[in-house]
Structures are given as structure tokens and as C-alpha cells.
Amino acid sequence: MRRSDEIIFIGLSITSSWGNGHASTYRSLLRGLHRRGHKVLFLERDQPWYASNRDAPILPFCQSRLYADVDELRSRFTPRIRAAAAVIVGSYVDDGRNVCDWVLEHATGVKAFYDIDTPVTLARLRDDSCEYLAASQVPDFDLMLSFTGGPTLQRLERDFGAKCARPLYCSVDVDQHQPKDVRRDIELGYLGTYSDDRQPALEELLNEPARRMPKRRFAVVGAQYPPHIAWPKNVQRIDHMAPGSHAQFYGRQRFTLNLTRADMRKAGHSPSVRLFEAAACGTPIISDEWVGIDEVLEPGKEILLASSTEDVTRYLDEVSDEQARQIAVAARERVCAEHSSVHRAEELERYLNAARGGPERRKVIGLGDAERAVAAP
The missing domain is CATH 3.40.50.2000 (Glycogen Phosphorylase B;)
Structure with a gap:
């Protein structure tokens, strides 16, 4: 054969x-x-x-x-x-x-x-x-x-x-996900499907800050959220957003929230696709903390870590637009260089x-262009 x-x-x-x-x-x-x-x-x-x-x-x-x-x-x-x-x-x-x-x-x-x-x-x-x-x-x-x-x-x-x-x-496809020249009219946004084990963190790190900051705008995009969830009035809910619209959504956010499922957080070393997408789009990220996240993005320089409502509200109040921009630029450079x-x-x-038994530096035979050498990192 x-x-x-x-x-x-x-x-x-x-x-x-x-x-x-x-x-x-x-x-x-x-x-x-x-x-x-x-x-x-x-x-x-x-x-x-x-x-x-x-x-x-x-x-x-x-x-x-x-x-x-x-x-x-x-x-x-x-x-x-x-x-x-x-x-x-x-x-x-x-x-x-x-x-x-x-x-x-x-x-x-x-x-x-x-x-x-x-x-x-x-x-x-x-x-x-x-x-x-x-x-x-x-x-x-x-x-x-x-x-x-x-x-x-x-x-x-x-x-x-x-x-x-x-x-x-x-x-992340860095051609599809790039910074957009749009008005940042969302203080903090989140993109992710509902999960039981992520919802407590969403409540603490987005919904509660929204309640404490009623004059600011927040947004949550994702499917399968139960109808009984009581969303603050200043949290916009969108059930689904096609990937082609993600860059525009990230561009509108002053900060975006990254949340990790409990099993992933416990195991560590589990960066999500949303983390990379947001970084590539030039949106500063506030994330929950787990072992290994510092190997992906450097805390304080390329990403902000939060474990409480107070952490989030402090970032929203105290991080200037210029500081946020510097964090976003550093994260985009890192992700484009290592996670495209x-x-x-x-x-x-x-x-x-x-x-297949071949040395990792040898040419890949039968896996694409036989004349192309695959370089090790």
C-alpha cells in the first residue's frame, strides 16, 4: 500500500x-x-x-x-x-x-x-x-x-x-487576531462557555466588580449559561460570538478576563486558547493564577493575576491606560513569537x-514537503 x-x-x-x-x-x-x-x-x-x-x-x-x-x-x-x-x-x-x-x-x-x-x-x-x-x-x-x-x-x-x-x-492565528482601532467601551470582558467550576470565579472576578462599579460597562460572551444567573445590570450578555468577531470584541475591552477550569487550574500548565487570542489582539489580560502561567506570560509585565474581587477593582482603578498598553504590547510580542x-x-x-523513528532535526518524509527541513526550537 x-x-x-x-x-x-x-x-x-x-x-x-x-x-x-x-x-x-x-x-x-x-x-x-x-x-x-x-x-x-x-x-x-x-x-x-x-x-x-x-x-x-x-x-x-x-x-x-x-x-x-x-x-x-x-x-x-x-x-x-x-x-x-x-x-x-x-x-x-x-x-x-x-x-x-x-x-x-x-x-x-x-x-x-x-x-x-x-x-x-x-x-x-x-x-x-x-x-x-x-x-x-x-x-x-x-x-x-x-x-x-x-x-x-x-x-x-x-x-x-x-x-x-x-x-x-x-x-493563535496572528493574522486573524490583531489589534483593532476601535473604541474601548468595555471596562472588563470575558469570553467563554459556561461551566459549573468556572462560574464562582466569574462571579468573584467580573460580576462582583461590576456591582461595585455600576457606572462602568462589562460583558460576558458564551453559550450554555443557565437562565437563573442574576447578571448585574451593567453586564452585557451575548450567547455566542463566531471566532471571526473575537478580535473586534477584544479590541473593545480595556481589560479582558481569563478563567481556567478547576481541573486545569489544579494541574497547571494549561494556557487556554482565549489567553493567546486576547494577547494577540493587544488586550491586557487579568487572569486567575495557576502553576506554570509564569512560563507563558510574565506576571506584572505581560499579564496581571487576580485571586479576589479587590485585585480586579484595584487593577481597573489604578492601572493607567499607558501601563495597560505596555502590558498588552509585551504580551502580544511574546505570544506571536512562541504561540502562533x-x-x-x-x-x-x-x-x-x-x-516515526526519525531524529527530530531530520527532514519530515511523508509529512508535507519532503524538501523542507524542520528545525528544532
Whole structure:
């Protein structure tokens, strides 16, 4: 069988960003791979909640195909899976265990799992409640890619037998996310889907400051917030915003709030896609604190950290516009240099090449342009 140079992803969704951050992560990464000359196919299950909120049905940087169930996935795509240079299954794929079994049985190239929810996954692997991955499947993948870095990678290898665990943080397309020349009419904004474990922090770090500053304007954008939440009158609520509008929204904010889910915060080393997007858009960030955040952005210089309402109100009152601008400029420079979509694609190239048994500095054969050398960082 002749090996193709195609990289195939099977993920939660790339065509709809409604209620999930996976779409933004995949779009940035696959755009970077496209710019590096790769041929990419993304497969996702056709779900009604995504079908009614499909904000990117056609993507210029990859092929995307929908399937109804695992039986259709098998019947339509087994030959391409067998021929692909690499097949990467993502977390939270519906009926993911059966999808993993299919990939592990038929793929002949690099077989990888990309976990965008690693701390959640590890907790569920321990009690066998993870619906998209079984603990017994972990050692069978050539490569475990993780949204979370740090000690979590050692746990994957030590406790679950992963052959090779590597960090693959989310990234940002710096061409799509740039500073906008718009009026900053929102004092503090937040962009994120509702989650039970994030809501207390949103209450303390945005809603309560809004109550204490009734003459200033705040905004929260995201889906699935329960109707019983009592929002302050000066907090604007928007249910969903397509990624193409994110830069404009960030541009309107004097500061933006970054919040991390409890499992991610506990594990540390889990920078969100919103963190990188906001930085690339030139908006100063106020963030909750977790281990490893200082390795991504330098506190006080590139990001402001808050653990209380008082921290937030102090920043809003005391940080001048010029100081805020300097923080935003420093953060944008750092993110553009280290966390762009192309940078992340280059990391993935190195990981896939190493998983195939080649030195990480050698040319990638069968993964894009055979004449292009992949430089190590």
C-alpha cells in the first residue's frame, strides 16, 4: 500500500465553535499546518447542536467531512486512514473508544491522541468513566499530545503507559487576531462557555466588580449559561460570538478576563486558547493564577493575576491606560513569537517525525514537503 502525505484529525468539531473551545484550537493548528504545506482532513460527527450553529462549514485550509456514526466512518474512510501519514484522534469525540479502536486497528502511519482536556481525561481514566478513551488504549498510541504540560506528561507515561507524551498547547492565528482601532467601551470582558467550576470565579472576578462599579460597562460572551444567573445590570450578555468577531470584541475591552477550569487550574500548565487570542489582539489580560502561567506570560509585565474581587477593582482603578498598553504590547510580542499557529504546527511536525523513528532535526518524509527541513526550537 502506498503511503499518502495526508494528516487526518478526528475531533469534536471544527465547523462549529458553539459551546466548545476545540474548534478554535483546531482551526489555528490546521491553518498552521496548511501554511507549512500539509494536506489535512478533519472528520467530525454531524451533531444537531453544531449543525444549527455551523459558523465555518467550509474551511480554506483543510478538508472537513461529516459522518453520522462510527459505522459510516468505517465504511467511508478506512482506506484513507490506512494510507495516511498520521491519524490524530481528539478528546471528547462521540463514541470515541470505538473510534480509537478503529484507528489503532487500521492506521499504518503515526497514531496519535490529542487531549484538549487532559486533567479531566486522567481523572476519568482512573475510574473507567471516560467515554472517549480507555486506559488500555493509551499505550497503543505512538504519541499522546496534551493540552496540559508539566508533570501531567510524566503521569501519562508513568501511570498509564503512554509511549511518548508531549505538550501541544493551543495557539493563535496572528493574522486573524490583531489589534483593532476601535473604541474601548468595555471596562472588563470575558469570553467563554459556561461551566459549573468556572462560574464562582466569574462571579468573584467580573460580576462582583461590576456591582461595585455600576457606572462602568462589562460583558460576558458564551453559550450554555443557565437562565437563573442574576447578571448585574451593567453586564452585557451575548450567547455566542463566531471566532471571526473575537478580535473586534477584544479590541473593545480595556481589560479582558481569563478563567481556567478547576481541573486545569489544579494541574497547571494549561494556557487556554482565549489567553493567546486576547494577547494577540493587544488586550491586557487579568487572569486567575495557576502553576506554570509564569512560563507563558510574565506576571506584572505581560499579564496581571487576580485571586479576589479587590485585585480586579484595584487593577481597573489604578492601572493607567499607558501601563495597560505596555502590558498588552509585551504580551502580544511574546505570544506571536512562541504561540502562533505556525509555531505550533512546527512542534507537531517534530513530534510526528520523532514518533516515526526519525531524529527530530531530520527532514519530515511523508509529512508535507519532503524538501523542507524542520528545525528544532
